[in-house]
Amino acid sequence: MPSRSYALWLPNWRLETVRTNPAGKMSVSRGYSQPMVLPAMPQPRILMCPPDHYGIEYEINPWMNRSLGAVRELAFRQWKNLRDALVSLGVQVETLTPQPGLPDLVFTANAGLVFHSTFLSSRFRHEVRARESPYFEAWFAEHGFTVEHLPENMYHEGAGDALFCGDTLFAGYRTRSDATAHQWVGQQLGVRVLPLELVNPRFYHLDTCFCPLAAGEALFYPDAFDAYGQRVVQTHVPKLIAVNEAEAFRFGCNAVVVGKTVVHNSRCPEMAASLAAAGYRSIEVELDEFLKAGGSAKCLTLRLDGEEAAGWKYTTAAA
Amino acid sequence: MSAPFVEQVEMSGHIVDSLLLPKVLDAILSRGGRYHIVTFQIGERQDDTSYARIEVRAETAEQLEAILAEIHPHGAVAIHPADCTTVPADMDGAFPDGFYCTTNFRTQVRLKGEWIEVEDQEMDCGILVDAEGTSARCIPMVAVKTGDRIVVGRQGTRVLPPEAELRKHELFEFMASPVSSERPKAVSVREIAHAMKRTRAAGEKVLAVLGPAVVHTGGSELVAKLVRDGFINVLFAGNALATHDIEQAFYGTSLGVSLDKGLPTDEGHEHHLRTINTIRRLGSIRRAVEIGKLTSGIMYECVRKEIPMVLAGSIRDDGPLPEVITNTLEAQDAMRRLIPGVGFCLMVATTLHSVAVGNLLPAWVKVACIDINPATVTKLMDRGSTQTVGIVSDAEPFLRSLVAELEAGNSSN
Numbered sequence: 001m002p003s004r005s006y007a008l009w010l011p012n013w014r015l016e017t018v019r020t021n022p023a024g025k026m027s028v029s030r031g032y033s034q035p036m037v038l039p040a041m042p043q044p045r046i047l048m049c050p051p052d053h054y055g056i057e058y059e060i061n062p063w064m065n066r067s068l069g070a071v072r073e074l075a076f077r078q079w080k081n082l083r084d085a086l087v088s089l090g091v092q093v094e095t096l097t098p099q100p101g102l103p104d105l106v107f108t109a110n111a112g113l114v115f116h117s118t119f120l121s122s123r124f125r126h127e128v129r130a131r132e133s134p135y136f137e138a139w140f141a142e143h144g145f146t147v148e149h150l151p152e153n154m155y156h157e158g159a160g161d162a163l164f165c166g167d168t169l170f171a172g173y174r175t176r177s178d179a180t181a182h183q184w185v186g187q188q189l190g191v192r193v194l195p196l197e198l199v200n201p202r203f204y205h206l207d208t209c210f211c212p213l214a215a216g217e218a219l220f221y222p223d224a225f226d227a228y229g230q231r232v233v234q235t236h237v238p239k240l241i242a243v244n245e246a247e248a249f250r251f252g253c254n255a256v257v258v259g260k261t262v263v264h265n266s267r268c269p270e271m272a273a274s275l276a277a278a279g280y281r282s283i284e285v286e287l288d289e290f291l292k293a294g295g296s297a298k299c300l301t302l303r304l305d306g307e308e309a310a311g312w313k314y315t316t317a318a319a
Numbered sequence: 320m321s322a323p324f325v326e327q328v329e330m331s332g333h334i335v336d337s338l339l340l341p342k343v344l345d346a347i348l349s350r351g352g353r354y355h356i357v358t359f360q361i362g363e364r365q366d367d368t369s370y371a372r373i374e375v376r377a378e379t380a381e382q383l384e385a386i387l388a389e390i391h392p393h394g395a396v397a398i399h400p401a402d403c404t405t406v407p408a409d410m411d412g413a414f415p416d417g418f419y420c421t422t423n424f425r426t427q428v429r430l431k432g433e434w435i436e437v438e439d440q441e442m443d444c445g446i447l448v449d450a451e452g453t454s455a456r457c458i459p460m461v462a463v464k465t466g467d468r469i470v471v472g473r474q475g476t477r478v479l480p481p482e483a484e485l486r487k488h489e490l491f492e493f494m495a496s497p498v499s500s501e502r503p504k505a506v507s508v509r510e511i512a513h514a515m516k517r518t519r520a521a522g523e524k525v526l527a528v529l530g531p532a533v534v535h536t537g538g539s540e541l542v543a544k545l546v547r548d549g550f551i552n553v554l555f556a557g558n559a560l561a562t563h564d565i566e567q568a569f570y571g572t573s574l575g576v577s578l579d580k581g582l583p584t585d586e587g588h589e590h591h592l593r594t595i596n597t598i599r600r601l602g603s604i605r606r607a608v609e610i611g612k613l614t615s616g617i618m619y620e621c622v623r624k625e626i627p628m629v630l631a632g633s634i635r636d637d638g639p640l641p642e643v644i645t646n647t648l649e650a651q652d653a654m655r656r657l658i659p660g661v662g663f664c665l666m667v668a669t670t671l672h673s674v675a676v677g678n679l680l681p682a683w684v685k686v687a688c689i690d691i692n693p694a695t696v697t698k699l700m701d702r703g704s705t706q707t708v709g710i711v712s713d714a715e716p717f718l719r720s721l722v723a724e725l726e727a728g729n730s731s732n
Contacts, residue, residue: 178394179394182332183334183368191366192333192366193337194336195332196337228339229338232336232338
């Protein structure tokens with residue numbers, strides 16, 4: 001196969017150059033790491049919360065073990081590395097003030113679901129996390145979002161369990177969020193929602209095993225889903241990158257996508273290679289102190305202007 | 320398999336694309352339950368939602384509970400309406416306003432959080448809840464007593480879909496349209512014979528509702544044989560059938576016409592009146608049998624075999640015979656008492672009695688209606704007895720075929 005180079009129009013209107021080498025393998029030209037934006041998209045904004053009070057103080061998922069507490073300084077260093085990586089990608093990182101007694105406030109992804117200027121606040125399954133909600137809600141209200149709530153008898157853990165891929169909201173249920181809550185959200189937002197049962201307790205949130213990269217394209221770990229869920233993902237996401245077991249357990253899927261760059265936990269070489277082949281640049285940031293609590297890059301962030309793969313943000317831009 | 324434990328669940332949202340609906344249905348089946356989709360509205364565009372109401376059935380309460388627990392996380396939520404509402408009757412012989420009006424389909428009411436089967440299911444009645452609030456039954460208007468707890472409104476009531484009822488009974492699938500004169504009769508007769516045998520084998524009763532044309536056309540002996548052979552276990556008829564049957568036994572005529580020669584006999588028009596008079600002088604049909612006066616025919620066989628029967632009177636009756644119940648409400652009640660345990664009903668050559676009995680039968684008792692006039696079957700169905708299938712035929716030829724079919728079946732068994 002001869003070498004070729006061609007331009008790709010991506011859903012977020014960024015022009016990238018993808019090359020194929022003689023072996024047919026694709027790579028993205030590093031020369032285009034600063035994306036050319038047509039038309040100009042707003043600067044990506046992400047909410048993070050410094051790990052001042054982070055620690056393993058309770059056990060609400062199979063990863064947590066209080067006897068193996070996190071090393072706070074190391075956690076702080078890892079968190080800063082993640083933040084710096086995002087800032088280097090042009091992200092405006094907003095900071096939530098940490099609160100004593102709320103160790104998981106660092107996992108801002110679970111705060112709620114952002115849709116245009118609406119913030120749908122989570123209803124946490126566990127009381128220890130439900131106490132975070134007032135702080136998240138106050139921040140969003142102060143920053144111009146309309147704060148909405150789910151009915152009281154439902155559980156929904158925000159962007160941890162509900163991820164847009166194109167116009168469809170993919171939604172994880174069973175361990176933390178309810179299928180009925182997802183259906184309610186779909187109805188409220190007027191979008192198609194596809195609830196997927198999470199069958200492995202280690203992958204208790206959808207963002208631990210599924211990561212939309214762009215409309216119609218995602219990373220996923222098949223064994224986190226049952227046969228129905230796998231079939232739904234395969235039917236509705238035409239370009240899927242399957243992540244192997246070892247890297248899925250490193251929370252490779254719990255990645256942050258900024259443009260054509262994917263920021264994820266360290267030691268996921270096969271996934272990084274697959275991403276490169278699909279035209280993505282991967283940046284590894286070691287986040288093992290957070291893996292002890294069942295979180296990684298994605299859990300530590302909440303995209304405020306809509307994920308790259310979220311179809312609705314482009315309709316906003318067009319409008 | 321009756322699967323008596325039932326609960327309805329509903330699912331809404333994107334239940335098709337997400338495969339949640341097939342997943343729930345698979346889960347019901349894999350746990351040994353059954354389902355019936357009561358309502359299904361499917362979205363037309365990608366962002367439209369769908370809705371399904373599913374009836375889940377199980378063999379035991381525990382099995383049902385396990386199924387409901389399994390499907391609940393997938394968004395299949397049990398519909399929990401409130402208990403039914405009852406109002407004490409404020410007068411005898413009438414329901415309170417807003418009373419729940421029954422159908423002939425299997426009905427349940429919710430009492431203290433539990434679904435209770437309504438007993439004595441009958442159309443055009445009300446539902447009476449007992450004083451303890453633990454059981455319910457259909458009650459006709461005239462039987463209401465002041466203070467009776469009568470169900471009002473539709474809340475906490477449910478009618479099990481007739482489709483589900485039909486699936487439970489495999490009788491009569493062969494009949495696509497319920498009545499037609501242009502149908503091969505032999506097939507229909509064979510199916511009716513088969514149904515009668517199955518009813519008998521299941522320990523249920525076959526009820527015959529007969530009009531006088533059975534006798535006029537010469538079918539008396541055939542019915543007598545069915546009674547003798549145990550294929551008719553309950554008999555509803557009027558004064559005329561009994562009169563002409565006994566007339567035949569006494570005089571060999573029916574309404575004065577010789578059943579051997581097919582010609583009117585001299586003074587034959589008096590035979591039926593003399594017959595009635597004879598029986599009235601003896602006191603009862605039973606007495607006529609006991610003293611050896613009546614020695615053949617349908618009435619004779621019924622008395623001999625202790626077949627319970629109701630002879631209901633009408634305004635044009637001669638006599639009537641002593642057994643005839645002339646008060647229609649009493650006759651209705653007498654019929655009602657004999658209906659429990661009936662599994663199959665054969666209606667031959669009578670319009671009024673057929674409609675009357677059709678009103679009393681629950682929808683799961685299958686009915687075969689044989690009449691020379693297709694309108695009789697249509698009338699029956701128009702009054703709600705949709706479980707009816709009909710054969711357009713004169714009485715005697717049908718009965719002859721039926722007896723032959725039953726005998727053929729017996730010899731091959």
